Amino acid sequence: MDLPQHVLVVPSPAQGHVKPFMKLAYNLAYHGIKVTFANSEFVEAKILGAMSEADKEQCPIRLVSYSDGLEACPAEERNGARLIASLKEVMPKNLEKLIEQINQSDNKEPITCVIGDLTVGWTLEVARKMGLKQVAVWPAGPASLALALRIPQLIETGVIDENGSTMKNELICLSEEIPVWNSWELTWISPGKPALQKILFDFSLAINQVVKNPIIVLCNTYYELDSSSCAMIPGILPIGPLPAISNLNPCSGSFLSQDSTCLSWLDKQPPNSVIYIAFGSTAMFSQKQFDELALGLELSGHSFLWVVRPNIVTGSSHEHYPDNFLEKIASRGKIVEWAPQEKVLAHSSISCFFSHCGWNSTMEGVSNGVPFLCWPYVWDQFDNKKYICEMWKVGLGLDYDEDGIISRHEIKTKIHNLVTNDGMKMNARKLMEDAKKSVSHGGGSYENFKSLVKYLGA
Numbered sequence: 001m002d003l004p005q006h007v008l009v010v011p012s013p014a015q016g017h018v019k020p021f022m023k024l025a026y027n028l029a030y031h032g033i034k035v036t037f038a039n040s041e042f043v044e045a046k047i048l049g050a051m052s053e054a055d056k057e058q059c060p061i062r063l064v065s066y067s068d069g070l071e072a073c074p075a076e077e078r079n080g081a082r083l084i085a086s087l088k089e090v091m092p093k094n095l096e097k098l099i100e101q102i103n104q105s106d107n108k109e110p111i112t113c114v115i116g117d118l119t120v121g122w123t124l125e126v127a128r129k130m131g132l133k134q135v136a137v138w139p140a141g142p143a144s145l146a147l148a149l150r151i152p153q154l155i156e157t158g159v160i161d162e163n164g165s166t167m168k169n170e171l172i173c174l175s176e177e178i179p180v181w182n183s184w185e186l187t188w189i190s191p192g193k194p195a196l197q198k199i200l201f202d203f204s205l206a207i208n209q210v211v212k213n214p215i216i217v218l219c220n221t222y223y224e225l226d227s228s229s230c231a232m233i234p235g236i237l238p239i240g241p242l243p244a245i246s247n248l249n250p251c252s253g254s255f256l257s258q259d260s261t262c263l264s265w266l267d268k269q270p271p272n273s274v275i276y277i278a279f280g281s282t283a284m285f286s287q288k289q290f291d292e293l294a295l296g297l298e299l300s301g302h303s304f305l306w307v308v309r310p311n312i313v314t315g316s317s318h319e320h321y322p323d324n325f326l327e328k329i330a331s332r333g334k335i336v337e338w339a340p341q342e343k344v345l346a347h348s349s350i351s352c353f354f355s356h357c358g359w360n361s362t363m364e365g366v367s368n369g370v371p372f373l374c375w376p377y378v379w380d381q382f383d384n385k386k387y388i389c390e391m392w393k394v395g396l397g398l399d400y401d402e403d404g405i406i407s408r409h410e411i412k413t414k415i416h417n418l419v420t421n422d423g424m425k426m427n428a429r430k431l432m433e434d435a436k437k438s439v440s441h442g443g444g445s446y447e448n449f450k451s452l453v454k455y456l457g458a
């Protein structure tokens with residue numbers, strides 16, 4: 001007799017990975033698949049701490065955890081090269097042990113398949129070694145995966161060296177329909193951090209080993225959004241943007257508690273009037289840049305909702321706003337530490353999204369038809385900005401001044417240019433309609449998701 005299928009979902013232990021993986025897991029559970037979700041112990045404590053009791057009660061998946069080997073490491077040092085090294089050396093063995101334990105205690109419904117994060121390809125290697133089915137998830141845009149798959153050829157032709165740096169500052173072009181990469185925009189480039197860059201580059205290179213064997217690669221996109229990159233990726237299955245499941249909180253998986261007071265504040269604002277400013281889970285600012293951003297928002301004269309994470313200013317334990325800033329903006333500005341971002345973007349009072357262009361934020365903005373102001377700072381964010389501004393024409397970038405700062409005047413001007421640009425608003429609405437079609441009955445992502453559910457054996 002065939003054993004029932006039981007899927008273990010394993011993201012990389014970072015906010016921008018855990019949250020979309022959780023959404024995927026919820027969608028699979030909703031379609032009748034038995035899902036267990038494996039976090040590092042550190043991440044699990046964070047997401048349980050941020051979930052409401054109701055969210056925990058309604059959670060349709062089982063949460064389990066395993067050690068990342070960094071118990072002795074202070075929270076603020078769990079990043080960069082140290083975390084990533086542990087990801088590679090300690091976590092694969094611990095994941096294997098976890099699967100063995102689950103299968104011993106749950107021998108009627110052992111894990112039969114691992115849905116693993118392709119950025120940490122060892123999740124899939126562990127599954128392969130243990131004879132389990134494997135499905136990969138690429139948690140960024142398809143262009144960055146197409147780039148990673150081109151690395152062996154770029155090394156062979158001498159365009160990049162074995163550390164991922166370009167030899168001659170060449171532009172990297174995969175096809176005429178895909179924006180080119182400048183040498184400083186490659187996904188793994190980490191200015192001033194050569195050890196981190198080498199690790200990120202090796203991770204990108206290692207992806208080639210995983211996709212060498214036929215494997216399904218799930219991606220949070222829809223085909224038409226970037227058909228050229230999708231066409232370059234063997235096994236790709238675009239399933240995005242995954243819908244929120246009614247009754248369940250689509251934002252489970254957050255590391256910080258969401259401050260929902262911003263939703264009632266938004267209810268009181270006129271339609272299409274509020275700028276939403278959020279830079280994801282890792283972007284940080286110098287105090288000077290933070291001040292210019294605050295003063296730019298003040299100068300703009302617009303209402304705004306600004307996510308200011310704890311420790312968002314480098315080297316400072318709490319935020320210092322410019323003198324009298326909080327008093328001056330009190331009647332038209334709201335600041336929160338962490339927002340229910342998807343609900344915010346879906347709110348009718350939001351006029352545009354001032355974003356760092358992380359892939360999840362990009363897809364959440366696209367799904368809700370909001371134009372973007374783009375402020376990318378690392379990794380694939382430069383690439384996502386090019387799609388937003390040049391390919392889809394739904395956003396504007398900001399220019400740095402000669403001191404390497406984005407000035408308050410630049411911010412004020414670009415906000416004005418964006419909110420008065422009806423063409424971009426129309427383009428953004430069109431993208432939202434396309435996204436909706438794709439996940440509706442008969443659409444590409446809808447059909448792909450159905451075939452995934454069938455493959456997983458519901």
Ligand code: UDP
Binds near residue numbers: 019280337341361
């Ligand atoms: N997010 C959120 N509340 C916030 C800011 C961000 O829930 O106040 C979520 C956002 O909806 C997205 C994720 O955090 O799903 C950030 O992922 P993204 O890829 O955009 O950026 P990263 O954090 O990986 O840089």
